């Protein structure tokens with residue numbers, strides 16, 4: 001038994017999977033087993049589920065074993081398709097408001113989303129814990145619009161993530177982020193077959209709705225979900241977003 005990083009509740013072992021379990025298995029792509037067991041634990045109170053041992057890895061180990069040359073084979077959309085799709089979704093939703101937005105793409109990898117917005121006249125920056133590890137994100141200033149697409153499930157320390165967002169977000173301001181909720185996808189006393197629970201993709205922190213609600217409350221945010229995969233933290237909704245977000 002260990003303690004839940006989100007709420008401090010009791011967390012028990014849920015199941016064990018092979019390290020090479022990847023999200024690509026849902027598309028029928030399987031690779032050889034690594035022979036390395038990865039245990040996921042789940043909080044009895046808030047439902048947060050995490051691979052505790054990997055969460056304690058030093059950063060270099062993530063670079064060596066997960067975000068390495070082979071990573072793109074397990075997440076083929078991360079370099080181009082996903083950041084471009086997300087950039088165009090942001091542009092379509094907030095198209096006429098660029099002049100009043102100071103935007104940060106948190107965990108933005110190589111920065112393609114931010115680069116695309118900048119090409120459309122936005123004031124946008126990117127920061128990624130692996131690509132820009134020597135930069136303290138708090139030195140970037142404050143932002144009234146932060147995106148974090150497919151970031152939350154990768155973080156080993158949810159409180160570092162939340163304190164970054166807290167320090168970076170202006171009031172009024174919004175954080176739009178994506179991560180797939182585990183509710184209905186993970187059950188006690190059943191094998192962990194959910195495709196999203198994949199160590200090879202670096203999916204080590206899996207959130208229930210309740211765990212996100214608790215984190216929001218701990219850091220002074222309001223929380224809403226647009227869908228099981230897209231969510232919002234906010235203080236007050238800024239004027240530029242009011243046409244798109246009704247809460």
Ligand SMILES: [Zn+2]
Pocket residue numbers: 004005006007008009043044045046047048211
């Ligand atoms: Zn918990």
